[in-house]
Amino acid sequence: MTLDIKICGLSTPEAIRTAIDAGASHVGFIFFAKSPRNVTPARARELKIEVSGAVKTVAVVVDASDEFLDEIVAELAPDIIQLHGKETPERVRQVKARYQRPVMKAFSISEASDFDQIGPFRGVADRFLFDAKPPKGSELPGGNGVSFDWRLLAALDRDIDYMLSGGLNAANIGDALRLSNPPGIDISSGVESAPGIKDTALIEEFFKAVRTAQALAA
Numbered sequence: 001m002t003l004d005i006k007i008c009g010l011s012t013p014e015a016i017r018t019a020i021d022a023g024a025s026h027v028g029f030i031f032f033a034k035s036p037r038n039v040t041p042a043r044a045r046e047l048k049i050e051v052s053g054a055v056k057t058v059a060v061v062v063d064a065s066d067e068f069l070d071e072i073v074a075e076l077a078p079d080i081i082q083l084h085g086k087e088t089p090e091r092v093r094q095v096k097a098r099y100q101r102p103v104m105k106a107f108s109i110s111e112a113s114d115f116d117q118i119g120p121f122r123g124v125a126d127r128f129l130f131d132a133k134p135p136k137g138s139e140l141p142g143g144n145g146v147s148f149d150w151r152l153l154a155a156l157d158r159d160i161d162y163m164l165s166g167g168l169n170a171a172n173i174g175d176a177l178r179l180s181n182p183p184g185i186d187i188s189s190g191v192e193s194a195p196g197i198k199d200t201a202l203i204e205e206f207f208k209a210v211r212t213a214q215a216l217a218a
Protein backbone atom coordinates (compact mmCIF):
# COMPACT_ATOMS: atom_id res chain seq x y z
CA MET A 1 0.00 0.00 0.00
CA THR A 2 1.32 3.46 -0.92
CA LEU A 3 1.65 5.81 2.01
CA ASP A 4 0.14 9.24 1.38
CA ILE A 5 2.27 12.03 2.82
CA LYS A 6 0.83 15.49 3.33
CA ILE A 7 3.01 18.43 4.20
CA CYS A 8 0.76 21.07 5.64
CA GLY A 9 1.00 24.80 6.22
CA LEU A 10 3.19 25.57 3.23
CA SER A 11 3.63 29.22 2.39
CA THR A 12 6.76 29.54 0.21
CA PRO A 13 7.64 28.22 -3.26
CA GLU A 14 10.91 26.80 -1.92
CA ALA A 15 9.22 24.70 0.76
CA ILE A 16 6.63 23.44 -1.73
CA ARG A 17 9.32 22.43 -4.24
CA THR A 18 11.29 20.66 -1.49
CA ALA A 19 8.22 18.79 -0.25
CA ILE A 20 7.28 17.65 -3.75
CA ASP A 21 10.82 16.69 -4.74
CA ALA A 22 11.09 14.68 -1.52
CA GLY A 23 7.91 12.75 -2.33
CA ALA A 24 4.88 14.54 -0.87
CA SER A 25 1.56 13.30 -2.26
CA HIS A 26 -0.40 16.21 -0.77
CA VAL A 27 0.43 19.83 0.05
CA GLY A 28 -1.78 21.76 2.46
CA PHE A 29 -2.55 25.45 2.66
CA ILE A 30 -3.96 26.95 5.85
CA PHE A 31 -6.76 29.49 5.61
CA PHE A 32 -7.11 30.51 9.24
CA ALA A 33 -6.19 34.05 10.26
CA LYS A 34 -4.85 33.13 13.71
CA SER A 35 -2.37 30.62 12.30
CA PRO A 36 1.27 31.52 11.66
CA ARG A 37 0.81 29.46 8.47
CA ASN A 38 -2.16 31.44 7.21
CA VAL A 39 -2.21 32.29 3.51
CA THR A 40 -4.75 34.32 1.58
CA PRO A 41 -6.65 32.66 -1.25
CA ALA A 42 -4.78 34.90 -3.71
CA ARG A 43 -1.40 33.86 -2.29
CA ALA A 44 -2.42 30.19 -2.46
CA ARG A 45 -3.18 30.68 -6.14
CA GLU A 46 0.36 31.98 -6.70
CA LEU A 47 1.87 29.13 -4.68
CA LYS A 48 -0.10 26.53 -6.64
CA ILE A 49 2.09 27.26 -9.66
CA GLU A 50 4.77 25.24 -7.86
CA VAL A 51 2.56 22.17 -7.50
CA SER A 52 3.23 19.63 -10.19
CA GLY A 53 2.38 16.12 -11.25
CA ALA A 54 -0.06 14.05 -9.26
CA VAL A 55 0.44 16.04 -6.07
CA LYS A 56 -2.88 17.07 -4.54
CA THR A 57 -3.61 20.46 -3.03
CA VAL A 58 -5.54 20.59 0.23
CA ALA A 59 -7.36 23.69 1.48
CA VAL A 60 -7.51 23.63 5.29
CA VAL A 61 -10.33 25.65 6.83
CA VAL A 62 -11.95 26.01 10.25
CA ASP A 63 -15.74 26.45 10.34
CA ALA A 64 -15.49 28.49 7.16
CA SER A 65 -18.44 30.32 5.62
CA ASP A 66 -19.62 29.62 2.08
CA GLU A 67 -18.37 33.06 1.08
CA PHE A 68 -14.83 32.29 2.24
CA LEU A 69 -14.88 28.82 0.70
CA ASP A 70 -16.19 30.30 -2.58
CA GLU A 71 -13.13 32.56 -2.66
CA ILE A 72 -10.70 29.77 -1.80
CA VAL A 73 -12.15 27.43 -4.42
CA ALA A 74 -12.18 30.19 -7.05
CA GLU A 75 -8.52 31.04 -6.42
CA LEU A 76 -6.88 27.72 -5.49
CA ALA A 77 -9.26 25.14 -6.97
CA PRO A 78 -8.06 22.67 -4.32
CA ASP A 79 -8.24 18.94 -4.95
CA ILE A 80 -9.45 18.34 -1.39
CA ILE A 81 -11.09 20.49 1.29
CA GLN A 82 -9.98 19.73 4.86
CA LEU A 83 -12.55 20.75 7.47
CA HIS A 84 -10.66 21.27 10.72
CA GLY A 85 -13.32 22.84 12.92
CA LYS A 86 -16.57 21.73 14.51
CA GLU A 87 -18.31 21.06 11.20
CA THR A 88 -21.33 18.73 11.40
CA PRO A 89 -22.06 15.83 9.04
CA GLU A 90 -24.66 18.08 7.40
CA ARG A 91 -22.03 20.77 6.81
CA VAL A 92 -19.70 18.18 5.29
CA ARG A 93 -22.52 17.14 2.94
CA GLN A 94 -23.15 20.77 1.96
CA VAL A 95 -19.46 21.45 1.26
CA LYS A 96 -19.14 18.32 -0.86
CA ALA A 97 -22.27 19.18 -2.83
CA ARG A 98 -21.45 22.86 -3.32
CA TYR A 99 -17.83 22.39 -4.39
CA GLN A 100 -17.96 18.88 -5.89
CA ARG A 101 -14.71 17.93 -4.18
CA PRO A 102 -13.66 15.33 -1.64
CA VAL A 103 -13.72 16.45 1.98
CA MET A 104 -11.28 15.31 4.64
CA LYS A 105 -12.75 15.84 8.11
CA ALA A 106 -10.33 16.36 10.99
CA PHE A 107 -10.93 15.07 14.51
CA SER A 108 -9.06 15.69 17.75
CA ILE A 109 -8.07 12.52 19.52
CA SER A 110 -6.80 11.92 23.04
CA GLU A 111 -8.55 8.69 24.07
CA ALA A 112 -10.28 5.71 22.47
CA SER A 113 -13.80 7.14 22.95
CA ASP A 114 -12.88 10.14 20.76
CA PHE A 115 -13.24 7.87 17.74
CA ASP A 116 -16.97 7.60 18.54
CA GLN A 117 -17.36 11.05 16.95
CA ILE A 118 -16.67 9.70 13.49
CA GLY A 119 -19.74 7.42 13.34
CA PRO A 120 -22.13 10.00 11.79
CA PHE A 121 -19.44 11.09 9.34
CA ARG A 122 -18.80 7.64 7.88
CA GLY A 123 -20.01 7.51 4.29
CA VAL A 124 -20.20 11.33 4.35
CA ALA A 125 -16.59 12.51 4.65
CA ASP A 126 -14.24 11.00 2.06
CA ARG A 127 -11.38 10.69 4.50
CA PHE A 128 -10.56 11.45 8.11
CA LEU A 129 -7.58 13.19 9.61
CA PHE A 130 -6.83 12.18 13.18
CA ASP A 131 -4.95 14.92 15.01
CA ALA A 132 -4.08 15.38 18.68
CA LYS A 133 -6.24 17.50 20.98
CA PRO A 134 -4.83 21.05 21.09
CA PRO A 135 -3.07 21.95 24.34
CA LYS A 136 -5.10 24.08 26.76
CA GLY A 137 -5.04 27.73 25.72
CA SER A 138 -4.01 27.09 22.12
CA GLU A 139 -5.85 29.24 19.61
CA LEU A 140 -5.16 26.71 16.88
CA PRO A 141 -7.19 23.54 16.32
CA GLY A 142 -4.19 22.10 14.47
CA GLY A 143 -0.52 22.66 13.89
CA ASN A 144 0.29 22.38 17.59
CA GLY A 145 3.05 19.79 17.35
CA VAL A 146 1.46 17.45 19.88
CA SER A 147 0.77 13.75 19.42
CA PHE A 148 -1.82 11.30 20.68
CA ASP A 149 -1.28 7.64 21.53
CA TRP A 150 -0.93 6.04 18.08
CA ARG A 151 -1.77 2.61 19.52
CA LEU A 152 -5.40 3.78 19.72
CA LEU A 153 -5.55 3.50 15.93
CA ALA A 154 -5.16 -0.26 16.08
CA ALA A 155 -8.80 -0.60 17.18
CA LEU A 156 -10.17 1.23 14.13
CA ASP A 157 -12.08 -0.65 11.42
CA ARG A 158 -9.61 -1.43 8.66
CA ASP A 159 -11.83 0.09 5.99
CA ILE A 160 -11.56 3.58 7.52
CA ASP A 161 -9.41 5.79 5.34
CA TYR A 162 -7.45 8.39 7.28
CA MET A 163 -4.30 10.42 7.71
CA LEU A 164 -2.40 10.24 10.98
CA SER A 165 -1.48 13.69 12.20
CA GLY A 166 -0.22 15.58 15.22
CA GLY A 167 3.30 16.06 16.46
CA LEU A 168 4.99 13.89 13.86
CA ASN A 169 8.67 14.50 13.13
CA ALA A 170 11.73 12.69 11.81
CA ALA A 171 12.52 11.26 15.24
CA ASN A 172 9.13 9.67 15.92
CA ILE A 173 7.72 8.80 12.49
CA GLY A 174 9.31 5.32 12.57
CA ASP A 175 7.44 4.44 15.77
CA ALA A 176 4.24 6.04 14.49
CA LEU A 177 4.29 3.96 11.30
CA ARG A 178 5.18 0.77 13.13
CA LEU A 179 2.44 1.17 15.72
CA SER A 180 -0.40 2.32 13.49
CA ASN A 181 0.44 1.44 9.86
CA PRO A 182 -1.73 4.34 8.61
CA PRO A 183 -2.84 4.88 5.00
CA GLY A 184 -1.55 8.47 5.19
CA ILE A 185 0.45 10.82 7.38
CA ASP A 186 0.37 14.57 7.81
CA ILE A 187 2.99 16.90 9.26
CA SER A 188 3.36 20.61 9.78
CA SER A 189 5.31 22.01 12.74
CA GLY A 190 7.66 19.00 12.77
CA VAL A 191 9.31 20.38 9.65
CA GLU A 192 9.54 23.97 10.87
CA SER A 193 12.42 25.91 12.41
CA ALA A 194 9.94 28.36 14.00
CA PRO A 195 6.12 28.61 13.94
CA GLY A 196 5.08 28.94 10.32
CA ILE A 197 8.64 28.75 8.95
CA LYS A 198 9.17 25.56 6.99
CA ASP A 199 12.74 24.28 6.99
CA THR A 200 13.80 22.51 3.80
CA ALA A 201 16.44 20.42 5.61
CA LEU A 202 13.82 19.22 8.11
CA ILE A 203 11.44 18.34 5.27
CA GLU A 204 14.15 16.22 3.63
CA GLU A 205 15.09 14.65 6.95
CA PHE A 206 11.45 13.71 7.56
CA PHE A 207 11.14 11.94 4.21
CA LYS A 208 14.42 10.16 4.81
CA ALA A 209 13.09 8.89 8.14
CA VAL A 210 9.87 7.73 6.46
CA ARG A 211 11.81 5.82 3.79
CA THR A 212 14.07 4.26 6.41
CA ALA A 213 11.05 3.10 8.43
CA GLN A 214 9.41 1.70 5.29
CA ALA A 215 12.57 -0.19 4.35
CA LEU A 216 12.80 -1.69 7.83
CA ALA A 217 9.18 -2.81 7.66
CA ALA A 218 9.50 -4.37 4.20
Ligand SMILES: O=C(O)c1ccccc1NCC(=O)[C@H](O)[C@H](O)COP(=O)(O)O
Pocket residue numbers: 008009028030032035036037060061062084131140141142143144145146165166167168186187188189190
Ligand atom coordinates in the same frame (compact mmCIF):
# COMPACT_ATOMS: atom_id res chain seq x y z
O1 LIG B 1 -1.39 24.25 11.13
C1 LIG B 1 -2.15 25.15 11.49
O2 LIG B 1 -1.74 26.27 11.83
C2 LIG B 1 -3.63 24.91 11.53
C3 LIG B 1 -4.46 25.93 11.94
C4 LIG B 1 -5.82 25.75 11.98
C5 LIG B 1 -6.36 24.54 11.60
C6 LIG B 1 -5.55 23.49 11.19
C7 LIG B 1 -4.19 23.66 11.15
N1 LIG B 1 -3.36 22.62 10.74
C8 LIG B 1 -3.91 21.45 10.18
C9 LIG B 1 -3.02 20.34 9.81
O3 LIG B 1 -3.41 19.53 8.99
C10 LIG B 1 -1.71 20.13 10.53
O4 LIG B 1 -0.82 19.55 9.63
C11 LIG B 1 -1.97 19.15 11.68
O5 LIG B 1 -2.72 19.78 12.67
C12 LIG B 1 -0.64 18.64 12.31
O6 LIG B 1 0.13 19.68 12.75
P1 LIG B 1 1.50 19.36 13.53
O7 LIG B 1 1.15 18.76 14.84
O8 LIG B 1 2.14 20.70 13.68
O9 LIG B 1 2.30 18.46 12.66
